[in-house]
Amino acid sequence: MFQLMPGARTAKARLTRRDLIRMSALGAFGIGMGHQVETGLQAATIAGKATAKNCIYIFLCGGPSQLDMWDPKPSAPDSIRGTFKPISTNVPGIQIGDLLPRVSQHVDKMSIVRSMHHDTTSHDLGILRTLLADKSELTKAYPAKRSDRPSLGALLSYLYGAQGQLPPWVVLPRYFMTGDRFYRGQTAGLLGNRYDALELGAEKKSSLSRTEFSLEHLDLTKSGQDIHRLTERKQLLGNLARTDLAEDPAVRELDGLVNRAYDLFTSQSIRQVFDVTRETKPTRERYGMNEYGQSFLLARRLVEANVRMVNLFWTFYGDDGCQFNLWDNHGSDKKVCGGKNRGEDMIRHDYCCPSFDKAYSALLEDLDQRGLLDSTLVVVIGEFGRTPKINKNAGRDHWSGCYSSVLAGGGIQGGSVYGRSDPHAAYVADQPVTPFDIHATILHAFGVSEETTVKDPLGRPLRITDGTAITDLF
Numbered sequence: 001m002f003q004l005m006p007g008a009r010t011a012k013a014r015l016t017r018r019d020l021i022r023m024s025a026l027g028a029f030g031i032g033m034g035h036q037v038e039t040g041l042q043a044a045t046i047a048g049k050a051t052a053k054n055c056i057y058i059f060l061c062g063g064p065s066q067l068d069m070w071d072p073k074p075s076a077p078d079s080i081r082g083t084f085k086p087i088s089t090n091v092p093g094i095q096i097g098d099l100l101p102r103v104s105q106h107v108d109k110m111s112i113v114r115s116m117h118h119d120t121t122s123h124d125l126g127i128l129r130t131l132l133a134d135k136s137e138l139t140k141a142y143p144a145k146r147s148d149r150p151s152l153g154a155l156l157s158y159l160y161g162a163q164g165q166l167p168p169w170v171v172l173p174r175y176f177m178t179g180d181r182f183y184r185g186q187t188a189g190l191l192g193n194r195y196d197a198l199e200l201g202a203e204k205k206s207s208l209s210r211t212e213f214s215l216e217h218l219d220l221t222k223s224g225q226d227i228h229r230l231t232e233r234k235q236l237l238g239n240l241a242r243t244d245l246a247e248d249p250a251v252r253e254l255d256g257l258v259n260r261a262y263d264l265f266t267s268q269s270i271r272q273v274f275d276v277t278r279e280t281k282p283t284r285e286r287y288g289m290n291e292y293g294q295s296f297l298l299a300r301r302l303v304e305a306n307v308r309m310v311n312l313f314w315t316f317y318g319d320d321g322c323q324f325n326l327w328d329n330h331g332s333d334k335k336v337c338g339g340k341n342r343g344e345d346m347i348r349h350d351y352c353c354p355s356f357d358k359a360y361s362a363l364l365e366d367l368d369q370r371g372l373l374d375s376t377l378v379v380v381i382g383e384f385g386r387t388p389k390i391n392k393n394a395g396r397d398h399w400s401g402c403y404s405s406v407l408a409g410g411g412i413q414g415g416s417v418y419g420r421s422d423p424h425a426a427y428v429a430d431q432p433v434t435p436f437d438i439h440a441t442i443l444h445a446f447g448v449s450e451e452t453t454v455k456d457p458l459g460r461p462l463r464i465t466d467g468t469a470i471t472d473l474f
Contacts (some may be wrong), residue, residue: 001346006464008026008424008436015231016363017196023342024355025162026300030385031291034163036112037221039316046196049406050445050446050447051375051410051412051445051447051474052297052376052377052409052410052445052446053163053308053375053446054303054306054307054309054310054372054374054375054376054410055074055156055309055310055376055378055379055410055442055445055446056299056300056303056310056312056363056376056378057152057153057309057310057311057312057379057381057442058312058314058360058378058379058380058381059130059131059164059312059313059314059381059382060125060314060327060356060380060381060382061127061176061309061313061314061315061325061327061382061383062315062325062326062327062329062381062382062383063123063126063327063328063349063384063385063386063398063399063403064112064327064329064382064385064403064404065327065329065384065385065386065396066386066402066403066404066425067080067081067097067111067199067349067386067388067396067425068082068084068097068099068353068355069096069097069099069100069384070096070112070114070129070396070404070427071112071114071402071404071421072084072085072095072096072097072099073388073423073424073425074363075422076388077426079389079390080388080389080390080424082344083153084097084098084099084344084348085097085098085340086098087100087101087104088104089104089105089107089108090104090105090106090107090108090132091107091108093195093416094107095113099223099347099348099353099354099357100353101357102357102362103356103357103360103361104362105361105363106361106364106365106408107384107414107415108355108414109364109368109373109404109408109409109414109415109470110364110378110406110408110409110412110414110415111329111412111416111417111418111432112404112406112416112417112418112420113404113405113406113417113419113433113438113470113471113473114417114418114419114420114421114425114429115254115402115408115418115419115420115421115429115431115432115433116381116385116401116402116403116405116406116419116426116433116434116438117345117400117401117427117428117432117433117434118384118400118434118437119400121384121397121398121399121400122401123178123325123328123383123398123399124141124142124181125139125141125185126384126398127141127176127185127381127383128140128141128183128184128185128415129383129434129435130185130188130382130383130435130438131151131176131183131185131186131438132148132149132185133149133153133435133436133438133439133465133466133467134148134149134192134194134466135150135186135436135466136466137184141181141183141184141186142181142182142183142184143182143184144182144183144184144185144186144187144192145184145189145191146186146187146192147157147188147189147190147456147457148184148187148189148190149189149462149464150186150187150188150189150190150191150454150464151185151186151189152197152309152320152439152442152443153168153169153171153197153308153309153311154169154187154188154191154196154197154306155170155188155191155234155307155443155448155464156169156309156446157188157195157308158188158195158454159168159446159452160189160308161450162306162308162445163306163307164305164307165270165304165310166270166273166305166307167198167200167307168307168308168309169195169196169197169198169307169308169309169310169311170197170198170199170200170302170307170309170310170311171197171198171199171200171310171311171313172200172202172298172310172311172312172313173197173200173202173213173291173295173312174200174201174204174296174301174313175313176315177198177311177322178325179323184359186311189306189321189415189461190454190457190462191282191449191454192366193210197309197311198333200274200298200366201211202291202345203322203378204317204323205317205318205319205320205321206291207291207315207316207317207318208398210290210291210294211284211289211290211294212275212276212277212294213267213276213294213298219368233256234320236332250418252441258311259303262408270305270354272299273301273302273304273305274301276294276297276298276301279297279301283366283464284295284297286358286362286363287358287359287363287417288358288359288362290350290351290355290360291317292312292314292355292356293355293358293359293362294361295314295359296311296312296359296362296363297359297362298406299312299363300363300366300367300370300372303367303376304370304372305373309454309472314327314356316351321380324336325353326346326349326399327347327352327382329343329346329347329352329386329396330343330391330393330395330396330397331343331344331345331391331392331393331394331395332393333393334352341393342393342394342395343390343391343393343395343396344394344395345394346395347395359396360380362387362465363378364409366414367409372409373400373408373409373410374409374411375409375410376409376410376412377407377408377409377410377411377412377442377445378405378407378408378409378443379406379407379438380403381405381406381409381435382403382405382436384398384399384400385399385400385403385404385425386398386399386403387399387420388424388425388426399426401426401427402422402425402426402427402428405433405438405464407438407441410445411445411474412445412473413473414474416472416473418433418470418472418473419431419433420429433470435467436465436466436467437467437468437469437470438467438470439465439466439467439468440465440466440468440469441467441469441473442468443464443465443469444471444474445474448464448465450463450464450465450468450469451463451466452465
């Protein structure tokens with residue numbers, strides 16, 4: 001995805017970095033080579049005992065409604081309350097929307113943050129604030145840059161490394177893009193490509209009908225590579241490392257990446273982790289036989305295999321490849337991708353809340369039953385919320401004045417609500433929280449201080465987060 005910058009330093013014996021890339025299997029591994037190999041990183045500051053060792057970060061692309069899901073307002077006027085009703089949960093005194101009946105029985109595992117807010121109703125800029133979480137970069141959501149602050153997955157990969165044979169950071173079912181917009185906050189940035197994520201790279205179609213994932217990205221025979229060629233390349237890098245090229249940063253980095261690629265592509269047991277068809281049919285059906293449900297199931301399998309960070313991006317693709325931000329339920333007076341054009345019909349459609357209700361509740365239940373929830377932080381968030389007032393198309397428009405996010409597991413105090421919205425869920429009434437604070441809170445769960453720094457390309461210390469951890473959640 002990232003190309004070498006002009007003027008990149010060449011290795012000795014007339015071997016350029018581009019030559020080394022061509023000798024590697026990294027194209028199949030999903031990793032390129034950045035211009036800046038080493039950045040003079042400063043050692044991490046550990047804040048204290050970590051409460052999490054894994055994270056599943058679920059991004060509901062488009063902006064989920066706080067009023068219809070997490071923060072119902074039954075006493076508000078009809079024009080604000082809408083047609084959906086609040087329901088009781090398994091925690092006395094906490095209600096959520098009736099679109100989430102299964103999730104309502106797992107509120108004892110989660111903390112609902114009802115006081116999220118930021119300063120923009122632009123999808124692009126809301127995504128930027130949420131994923132990149134860098135207050136110095138607030139105006140350009142794309143393209144990603146190698147000078148960007150590292151994403152959460154990259155930071156955790158750098159600070160703690162892999163916990164097994166699999167890469168420490170995986171993106172499901174694909175990177176989040178709108179058209180050709182590759183949003184910032186999804187790469188290792190200035191840490192370099194060695195800390196980028198492994199992307200499953202699911203084909204962009206059939207979100208509802210997809211029941212399994214192609215593993216061709218993990219199959220050298222289907223990607224035009226083969227084990228013999230990869231072995232030769234691995235041996236070549238080993239030979240280079242024994243020459244005067246061994247001190248070249250490009251060779252050292254590439255040697256490590258080829259070893260990772262070799263381990264991934266030659267291990268049948270590793271590939272099997274990505275094969276959701278190895279689960280029983282009842283388990284798969286409990287998550288939902290669609291791209292969303294099977295992605296949540298795969299996230300659980302990856303956590304079991306000690307993948308440290310899993311990013312899961314929820315957006316909809318029709319059978320024709322049409323992309324539709326289903327959580328962006330304005331409604332329309334025209335036909336839209338997905339077949340529904342009234343906002344309230346969009347959010348209750350199979351592709352929206354019903355699928356989320358099934359997949360998210362199954363994930364929490366599964367993690368809990370398998371003894372993984374205490375050590376796995378599960379985050380649900382969007383780029384903003386929806387307007388309190390219902391529009392003419394029975395939908396809600398963009399709103400960032402107040403919205404909700406949810407955290408569960410990983411040391412989070414379950415059965416709790418943090419923050420408070422006003423009577424219409426329009427503005428924060430108490431304990432305001434920004435996306436930057438959620439960013440810092442995730443790092444805190446891993447025992448990482450918000451004072452931790454890395455060095456930018458000019459050698460200046462750069463804090464890894466601009467937020468303040470919400471320690472009361474733990």
